[in-house]
Structure formats: C-alpha cells, structure tokens
Amino acid sequence: MFLVVGQGNPGPGYERTRHNAGFQVLDRLGLEFRKRGEALLAEAKGGVFVKPLTYYNATGRVVGPLARFYKIPPERILVVHDEMDLPLGRLRFKAGGGLAGNKGLISIAEALGSTGFHRLRLGIGKPPSPREGARYVLSPFRPEELPLWERVLEAARGAVLCWVEEGFTPCANRYNALDLAP
Template sequence: MSRYSWLWVGLGNPGPQYRFTRHNFGFLVLEEFARLKGLKFSKGPYQSLVSAYKDAFLLMPQTFMNLSGEAVAPLSRKLRIPPERILVIHDDLDLPLGRIKFAPKGGAGGHRGVKSIIEALGTKDFPRLKLGIGRPPQGIAVRDYVLSPFSEEEKPLVRKVLETACEALDYLLEHDLAKTMSLFNR
C-alpha cells in the first residue's frame, strides 16, 4: 500500500517557450496549486518534477507531451498507486475555455499525452481533470493552436479556471471522485 492515495499528473511540455501555452494547462494547474500551498517542485525520477501535498503526489513529466507515459507508468508502479488513483490533468479541445470536467476514465480523445499514458499503463481506466481550451479558429491547425499562448483577453478566464481547478483538487482530497464530479462538472 502506498503512503499516497493519489498521483496527480499535470500534462505539458518542458521549456520556457511552452510555459503559458494551451497545451501546458495541466502544468499551470499544478504550478498554481503549489503556489497556493507553498510547495516547491524538485527534480524527480523518470524525467519529472515532483512535489507532494497531504496524501497526493504531484508529477509534471519533463518528457515531451507525447512521451508522458514514460514518467507516469514507472512512478505509479514505484509508489504503488493503481490507475484508478492517477488523476491526469490536461487541456481539452472539446470543452470551451472556462469549463473543467472530471471524467472517471475514457479514451485519449486525440490527446497524445493521454494516449502515451494509456499505452504505458496498459489501461484507459484512470480519471482525468479536463480543462477546456475550445477549438481553434477557422484556418488554424490544431497543433499550432494548442502550442499557442493564451491571449490577453483569455487570461482572466484562465485565472478563474486555475482557481476552480485548485479548489476541486482540494475538495478531491476530502471527498470521493463521484462527489467531486457532481460538484465541479456543472
């Protein structure tokens, strides 16, 4: 049995050029959570940055997005955290900016970071916290859109999402996933 009841995985790409991009929304949530709780991330095993809060172990893979599973799978095994207790926090094109949604499991939905984790764990039965980024405007490729920074107009809404996501993570530590979903998936 692990001393941690959760492994929270924020998805993103390492490097300053990606820091405030839509694809790094998962990193932004864990960074904001760490800021609010006075936590620091340190270099961890399997190309990662790690921290801990209460009984949650926080992980930001420092592989590129499409190799995220290379950090998640071995660390979850080392910590003895089963897939149903691995919460993957990631951007989602199918939700509008401003919306968050917990899901108990599911496919990759075209997200290469989630796909990598599914392949590395050998299951898609792990929960997610999806952060809406909306679809790209006409004429802009998905790849370019997800790797673009949030606009100045979007930043107040991004701050609100970060605040809500951090509240949801705090709530999840005290309640089960079903109750958390019913409160925050509105």
C-alpha cells in the same frame, strides 16, 4: 496514496501555452517540486504530484514507472490536461473511457495498460480550423481570454484539492456543471 499528473511541456517557451494547462494548475497548489529523473515531483497530502519533463505526448514515460514504484492503481491517478472539446471557461472530471486522440493520454494509457485513470479536462476551446490544432494548443491565450483563464485555473486548483480530499464523485458533481464564462 494517489498520483496527480499535470500535463505540459518543459521549458520557458511553453510556459503560458494552452497545452501547459496541467502544469499551470499544479503551480497554483503552492507545492515544492524537486527534479527526479524526467519529472518534477512533490510529495504532499498523502500522495504525489508530478510535472513530467518529457514532452506532453510522452507523459506515459513518467507516469507508468511512478505508478508502479508507488503502487498506485489507475483509479487513484488524476491527469490534469487541456481539452479542445470543451469551451474556455468549462472544466470536467472524467473517469476512464476514450482518449479522444490526445497523444499524452494515449501515452499514459499504454504505460499503465489501462484507461481507467481519472482526468480533469480544462476547456481551451477550438482552433480556428481543425488543421490548426497543434499550433493552437502551443499558442498562449489571447489577452482578452486571460481573465477567464485565471478563473479556470483557480477553479481547477480547487477541483484538484477536492479530488485529493473527497474523491471523484463529489468533485464531478460539484465541478462538471460549472461554467465560468460570462
């Protein structure tokens, strides 16, 4: 059994923002999500896919209890999230390690008592200045970025399915060097 978590914020005002990258990827899987507590869940392919309805920075409030309920260890959890440290057009798998100040990941690590979960980091690029980080992640993609973002979402959809079917290493080997930017 596995758990795939798409990070994002609930509500239509956040739907197309950079911070909702995880929700956008899970939406492309064609799964039927049902509300359960503070989450939208879909059970498919031998695991659980979840879009937490807590805000991004409180994702652990959903992930911790689900991992315990389904008895899923951290290394069988994949968190799909936006990443300012990667340029738009790049995606990268990561297993464990630092959390780079990402409050949603910190929340998950605290809830699990471990940083050993896997991540699929989707590059969204850097804000114009470091002080604009919060505003940047909560903004939609610019019209000229949308064609590239669509390619990223399609690649990320394939990357999630790869992780589910083949595990971490083959997918990291296949997707970490991928650069979709023209």
